[in-house]
Amino acid sequence: MTAYAQLEGRFRSLGALKEAAGVLHWDMATMMPKGGAEARGEQLAALEVACHEMIAAPDLAELLAGAEGEELGAWQQANLREMRRAWRHATALDADLVAALARAAQKSEMVWREARPANDFKATLVPLGELLALVRQAAAAKAEALGCGPYEALLDEWEPGGSVARIDGIFEAYAAFLPDFLERVLSHQARGGPRPVLAGPFSKAAQEALGRRLMKVIGFDFEHGRLDVSLHPFCGGVPDDVRITTRYDEADFTSALMAVLHETGHAMYERGLPADWRLQPVGQARGMSLHESQSLLIEMQACRSPEFLTFAAPLIAAAFGGEGPAWQAESLIRRYHRVERGLIRVDADEVTYPAHVILRYRLEQAMLSDELPLEDLPAAWNDEMERLLGVRPPDDRDGCLQDIHWYDGAWGYFPTYTLGAMTAAQLFGAGVRAVPEIPGALARGDFAPLMGWLRAEVHGRGSLMTGEELLTRATGRPLDPEVFKQHLRARYLAE
Numbered sequence: 001m002t003a004y005a006q007l008e009g010r011f012r013s014l015g016a017l018k019e020a021a022g023v024l025h026w027d028m029a030t031m032m033p034k035g036g037a038e039a040r041g042e043q044l045a046a047l048e049v050a051c052h053e054m055i056a057a058p059d060l061a062e063l064l065a066g067a068e069g070e071e072l073g074a075w076q077q078a079n080l081r082e083m084r085r086a087w088r089h090a091t092a093l094d095a096d097l098v099a100a101l102a103r104a105a106q107k108s109e110m111v112w113r114e115a116r117p118a119n120d121f122k123a124t125l126v127p128l129g130e131l132l133a134l135v136r137q138a139a140a141a142k143a144e145a146l147g148c149g150p151y152e153a154l155l156d157e158w159e160p161g162g163s164v165a166r167i168d169g170i171f172e173a174y175a176a177f178l179p180d181f182l183e184r185v186l187s188h189q190a191r192g193g194p195r196p197v198l199a200g201p202f203s204k205a206a207q208e209a210l211g212r213r214l215m216k217v218i219g220f221d222f223e224h225g226r227l228d229v230s231l232h233p234f235c236g237g238v239p240d241d242v243r244i245t246t247r248y249d250e251a252d253f254t255s256a257l258m259a260v261l262h263e264t265g266h267a268m269y270e271r272g273l274p275a276d277w278r279l280q281p282v283g284q285a286r287g288m289s290l291h292e293s294q295s296l297l298i299e300m301q302a303c304r305s306p307e308f309l310t311f312a313a314p315l316i317a318a319a320f321g322g323e324g325p326a327w328q329a330e331s332l333i334r335r336y337h338r339v340e341r342g343l344i345r346v347d348a349d350e351v352t353y354p355a356h357v358i359l360r361y362r363l364e365q366a367m368l369s370d371e372l373p374l375e376d377l378p379a380a381w382n383d384e385m386e387r388l389l390g391v392r393p394p395d396d397r398d399g400c401l402q403d404i405h406w407y408d409g410a411w412g413y414f415p416t417y418t419l420g421a422m423t424a425a426q427l428f429g430a431g432v433r434a435v436p437e438i439p440g441a442l443a444r445g446d447f448a449p450l451m452g453w454l455r456a457e458v459h460g461r462g463s464l465m466t467g468e469e470l471l472t473r474a475t476g477r478p479l480d481p482e483v484f485k486q487h488l489r490a491r492y493l494a495e
């Protein structure tokens with residue numbers, strides 16, 4: 001066997017093990033009884049170490065070097081590039097640190113699952129502190145191996161090639177843009193008067209049935225996926241078995257429904273990845289900014305569009321037995337285009353959402369560098385929220401405990417949400433220009449034109465090229481934050 005063929009075989013086994021770990025994580029968030037936490041921690045740690053040892057094996061460097069001299073096609077060359085990138089990340093850490101990180105993340109996450117409903121941030125301090133200490137070790141080791149700063153080393157795990165300087169510029173510009181624009185939007189919105197009230201309660205069964213129906217409209221295949229409940233909505237599993245979760249509020253169906261549609265966008269990306277390259281690095285998603293762009297494109301660009309909401313309005317009304325003006329399309333459009341200074345990131349509108357991400361981005365950098373002690377996180381969170389959005393959380397449940405990410409070890413992830421929102425606006429605009437019938441099709445509940453374009457331009461390309469190259473090929477230019485601002489002006493000031 002050639003060196004490259006040996007690498008493909010090894011990475012195929014590695015990919016299968018990582019998929020198994022993904023399903024175990026899904027089970028931990030949805031089905032696992034509390035008493036299984038310690039055993040699950042050991043299982044996940046064992047899988048992490050097995051994967052690490054496989055990729056950090058002494059002969060892998062020789063195989064990578066040997067494959068460089070072979071005649072390879074474009075997909076194989078890209079696969080080799082992604083193999084080398086994964087190898088650089090893996091070999092920066094020793095197996096003991098990998099195992100310790102896995103155990104600490106599982107322990108911290110399980111404490112968070114009880115601490116958030118109980119509004120008990122103090123309960124998380126010890127496990128989160130232990131996890132953060134290990135994250136710092138990993139960040140320092142990877143920074144040395146990659147030749148960058150510690151935060152940028154963590155960012156590179158989620159956003160390959162991501163630049164802190166670039167993100168700083170984008171976020172600072174948006175933070176400067178937001179105050180005046182938000183005031184204009186709120187004034188414009190107020191002139192439209194109060195929204196009609198949607199009277200509940202809305203049963204969980206009815207919400208789930210509606211979510212499933214609209215998932216099918218988008219194109220979700222329940223032969224290759226599930227919808228379940230978890231404390232924090234997410235999309236997990238594997239491309240051939242995608243697991244979506246949401247959380248329900250019987251007083252308000254609107255949040256859970258959009259969470260389902262958001263996660264369906266992630267699922268459709270996973271399902272659309274190139275089947276010929278399953279279990280190979282080149283067959284995986286091209287970073288989390290692009291992944292978040294697919295969920296936000298479906299939720300924000302498509303499913304909150306007037307066209308789709310006009311289609312969905314009678315289905316929503318029928319699901320809950322709703323009658324009258326509050327259930328008509330015009331009212332639902334106003335509801336789903338509502339902008340407000342809210343506390344919860346996952347419920348935030350497009351205008352204020354980036355502020356939630358900027359807050360987390362700044363705080364996690366400060367914690368990683370030890371400029372912000374963990375015990376000061378709640379106060380720092382509340383102060384920054386008040387400064388950015390003019391609201392202050394009444395408790396930690398709706399403050400620094402609201403997201404799972406830090407508590408399960410996902411440091412450096414948050415910037416990808418806003419980069420994804422900006423990428424979504426740029427991709428959707430390009431898709432409509434390329435396929436003008438997309439808006440009309442959404443008004444009929446037909447996602448085929450949109451999904452067909454995304455399959456060809458985004459999903460089916462996997463990690464063949466860099467994210468910047470993919471976006472430039474699909475839209476004609478690299479990421480341009482001004483496109484997102486133009487979208488916001490058109491949607492929230494022109495109505």
